[in-house]
Amino acid sequence: MQTRRLRAEPATLANIAPFGTLLSPMSDAPVIRSAFYGDTVAIRKPGRFVGDDTLEISVASIEARPLRVSWMERHFLHTQTFFPLGGSAFAMVLAPPCEGEMPDLDAARALVFDGSAGLMLHLGTWHEFPFALRGIAQVCILIRRDTARDLAHVQGNEARGPDLDKKDIVARAGVAIELVV
Numbered sequence: 001m002q003t004r005r006l007r008a009e010p011a012t013l014a015n016i017a018p019f020g021t022l023l024s025p026m027s028d029a030p031v032i033r034s035a036f037y038g039d040t041v042a043i044r045k046p047g048r049f050v051g052d053d054t055l056e057i058s059v060a061s062i063e064a065r066p067l068r069v070s071w072m073e074r075h076f077l078h079t080q081t082f083f084p085l086g087g088s089a090f091a092m093v094l095a096p097p098c099e100g101e102m103p104d105l106d107a108a109r110a111l112v113f114d115g116s117a118g119l120m121l122h123l124g125t126w127h128e129f130p131f132a133l134r135g136i137a138q139v140c141i142l143i144r145r146d147t148a149r150d151l152a153h154v155q156g157n158e159a160r161g162p163d164l165d166k167k168d169i170v171a172r173a174g175v176a177i178e179l180v181v
Contacts, residue, residue: 021047024117087115097124
Protein backbone atom coordinates (compact mmCIF):
# COMPACT_ATOMS: atom_id res chain seq x y z
CA MET A 1 0.00 0.00 0.00
CA GLN A 2 1.17 3.49 -0.85
CA THR A 3 0.77 6.42 1.55
CA ARG A 4 0.43 9.92 0.10
CA ARG A 5 1.09 12.82 2.43
CA LEU A 6 -0.92 15.98 1.91
CA ARG A 7 0.20 19.13 3.66
CA ALA A 8 -2.89 20.84 5.03
CA GLU A 9 -3.29 24.50 4.15
CA PRO A 10 -5.74 27.11 5.43
CA ALA A 11 -9.02 27.14 3.51
CA THR A 12 -9.49 30.27 1.40
CA LEU A 13 -12.07 31.47 -1.11
CA ALA A 14 -9.65 30.59 -3.92
CA ASN A 15 -8.39 27.15 -2.89
CA ILE A 16 -11.82 25.85 -1.92
CA ALA A 17 -13.41 26.85 -5.27
CA PRO A 18 -12.79 23.50 -7.08
CA PHE A 19 -14.56 21.65 -4.24
CA GLY A 20 -17.26 23.96 -2.95
CA THR A 21 -18.00 27.35 -1.44
CA LEU A 22 -16.44 28.87 1.65
CA LEU A 23 -19.28 30.13 3.84
CA SER A 24 -17.80 33.22 5.38
CA PRO A 25 -18.59 36.88 5.96
CA MET A 26 -15.51 37.48 3.79
CA SER A 27 -17.33 36.05 0.76
CA ASP A 28 -16.94 38.02 -2.44
CA ALA A 29 -20.70 37.63 -3.11
CA PRO A 30 -22.53 40.95 -3.42
CA VAL A 31 -24.11 42.39 -0.29
CA ILE A 32 -27.89 42.49 -0.10
CA ARG A 33 -29.40 45.02 2.29
CA SER A 34 -32.61 44.44 4.21
CA ALA A 35 -35.53 46.76 3.54
CA PHE A 36 -36.29 46.47 7.27
CA TYR A 37 -32.85 46.85 8.82
CA GLY A 38 -31.00 49.02 6.30
CA ASP A 39 -27.26 49.16 6.67
CA THR A 40 -27.26 47.21 9.94
CA VAL A 41 -27.62 43.83 8.17
CA ALA A 42 -25.41 42.68 5.30
CA ILE A 43 -26.58 39.46 3.65
CA ARG A 44 -24.52 37.48 1.15
CA LYS A 45 -25.47 34.44 -0.90
CA PRO A 46 -22.06 32.92 -1.62
CA GLY A 47 -23.28 29.83 -3.48
CA ARG A 48 -26.28 27.86 -4.72
CA PHE A 49 -27.48 25.36 -2.16
CA VAL A 50 -29.02 22.17 -3.59
CA GLY A 51 -31.36 20.13 -1.45
CA ASP A 52 -34.91 18.98 -0.95
CA ASP A 53 -37.35 18.24 1.85
CA THR A 54 -35.32 15.22 3.02
CA LEU A 55 -32.57 17.40 4.50
CA GLU A 56 -31.73 17.01 8.16
CA ILE A 57 -29.51 18.98 10.48
CA SER A 58 -27.06 16.87 12.45
CA VAL A 59 -24.49 17.97 15.01
CA ALA A 60 -21.32 15.89 15.14
CA SER A 61 -18.85 15.84 18.01
CA ILE A 62 -15.64 14.77 16.35
CA GLU A 63 -12.87 13.41 18.55
CA ALA A 64 -9.26 13.22 17.44
CA ARG A 65 -8.46 10.23 15.24
CA PRO A 66 -5.43 9.41 13.10
CA LEU A 67 -5.08 11.92 10.26
CA ARG A 68 -5.38 9.16 7.70
CA VAL A 69 -7.94 8.85 4.89
CA SER A 70 -9.03 5.36 3.89
CA TRP A 71 -12.44 6.26 2.42
CA MET A 72 -13.77 9.08 0.29
CA GLU A 73 -17.40 9.76 -0.54
CA ARG A 74 -19.47 12.02 -2.75
CA HIS A 75 -23.11 13.13 -2.95
CA PHE A 76 -25.20 13.54 -6.08
CA LEU A 77 -28.44 15.08 -4.79
CA HIS A 78 -27.41 17.69 -2.22
CA THR A 79 -24.62 20.13 -1.50
CA GLN A 80 -23.53 18.71 1.85
CA THR A 81 -22.63 21.55 4.19
CA PHE A 82 -20.47 21.76 7.30
CA PHE A 83 -20.68 24.63 9.84
CA PRO A 84 -18.20 24.75 12.73
CA LEU A 85 -19.74 25.45 16.13
CA GLY A 86 -18.00 27.39 18.87
CA GLY A 87 -14.97 28.16 16.72
CA SER A 88 -14.10 24.46 16.27
CA ALA A 89 -11.19 23.96 13.87
CA PHE A 90 -11.25 20.98 11.55
CA ALA A 91 -9.48 19.66 8.47
CA MET A 92 -10.90 17.93 5.41
CA VAL A 93 -9.45 16.07 2.46
CA LEU A 94 -11.26 16.96 -0.76
CA ALA A 95 -11.03 15.89 -4.40
CA PRO A 96 -12.91 17.58 -7.24
CA PRO A 97 -16.07 16.11 -8.75
CA CYS A 98 -15.41 13.68 -11.61
CA GLU A 99 -17.23 11.25 -13.88
CA GLY A 100 -15.20 8.19 -12.87
CA GLU A 101 -15.85 5.62 -10.16
CA MET A 102 -12.94 6.85 -8.02
CA PRO A 103 -11.68 10.26 -6.91
CA ASP A 104 -8.71 11.80 -8.68
CA LEU A 105 -6.28 11.37 -5.79
CA ASP A 106 -3.63 13.42 -7.61
CA ALA A 107 -6.01 16.42 -7.38
CA ALA A 108 -6.84 15.88 -3.68
CA ARG A 109 -6.14 18.70 -1.25
CA ALA A 110 -6.13 18.92 2.53
CA LEU A 111 -7.68 22.12 3.87
CA VAL A 112 -7.92 23.51 7.40
CA PHE A 113 -11.00 25.39 8.54
CA ASP A 114 -10.14 27.59 11.50
CA GLY A 115 -13.66 27.62 12.95
CA SER A 116 -14.67 31.00 11.52
CA ALA A 117 -16.18 29.71 8.23
CA GLY A 118 -18.11 26.73 6.96
CA LEU A 119 -18.05 24.74 3.74
CA MET A 120 -20.75 23.91 1.20
CA LEU A 121 -19.53 21.16 -1.13
CA HIS A 122 -20.26 21.12 -4.86
CA LEU A 123 -22.39 18.22 -6.04
CA GLY A 124 -20.06 15.25 -6.54
CA THR A 125 -17.09 16.58 -4.54
CA TRP A 126 -15.17 13.67 -3.03
CA HIS A 127 -14.41 14.10 0.67
CA GLU A 128 -13.62 12.37 3.91
CA PHE A 129 -15.47 13.27 7.09
CA PRO A 130 -13.83 16.19 8.96
CA PHE A 131 -10.89 15.63 11.29
CA ALA A 132 -10.76 17.42 14.67
CA LEU A 133 -7.60 19.48 15.08
CA ARG A 134 -7.84 20.73 18.67
CA GLY A 135 -9.70 18.63 21.18
CA ILE A 136 -13.24 17.86 20.09
CA ALA A 137 -14.61 19.65 17.02
CA GLN A 138 -18.32 20.40 17.00
CA VAL A 139 -19.73 20.61 13.47
CA CYS A 140 -23.28 21.16 12.26
CA ILE A 141 -23.97 19.17 9.08
CA LEU A 142 -26.74 19.48 6.50
CA ILE A 143 -27.30 15.99 5.06
CA ARG A 144 -30.13 14.09 3.38
CA ARG A 145 -32.05 11.67 5.59
CA ASP A 146 -31.58 8.78 3.13
CA THR A 147 -27.84 9.47 2.90
CA ALA A 148 -27.46 9.21 6.66
CA ARG A 149 -29.40 5.92 6.49
CA ASP A 150 -27.25 4.60 3.62
CA LEU A 151 -24.06 5.42 5.56
CA ALA A 152 -25.29 3.12 8.32
CA HIS A 153 -25.60 0.17 5.89
CA VAL A 154 -22.01 -0.77 5.14
CA GLN A 155 -21.57 -3.16 2.23
CA GLY A 156 -18.09 -4.69 2.09
CA ASN A 157 -16.48 -1.65 3.76
CA GLU A 158 -18.26 0.77 1.40
CA ALA A 159 -21.70 2.36 1.17
CA ARG A 160 -23.94 3.28 -1.75
CA GLY A 161 -27.32 4.92 -2.24
CA PRO A 162 -29.14 7.33 -4.57
CA ASP A 163 -27.16 10.28 -3.16
CA LEU A 164 -24.13 8.45 -1.77
CA ASP A 165 -21.00 6.84 -3.22
CA LYS A 166 -18.50 5.96 -0.46
CA LYS A 167 -15.36 4.12 -1.63
CA ASP A 168 -12.56 2.32 0.19
CA ILE A 169 -9.59 3.96 -1.54
CA VAL A 170 -7.09 1.67 0.19
CA ALA A 171 -8.76 -1.51 -1.10
CA ARG A 172 -9.53 -0.11 -4.56
CA ALA A 173 -6.40 1.94 -5.31
CA GLY A 174 -3.88 0.72 -2.77
CA VAL A 175 -3.52 4.29 -1.52
CA ALA A 176 -4.07 5.92 1.85
CA ILE A 177 -3.79 9.66 2.38
CA GLU A 178 -2.09 11.08 5.46
CA LEU A 179 -2.65 14.69 6.48
CA VAL A 180 0.28 16.78 7.61
CA VAL A 181 -0.87 19.75 9.70
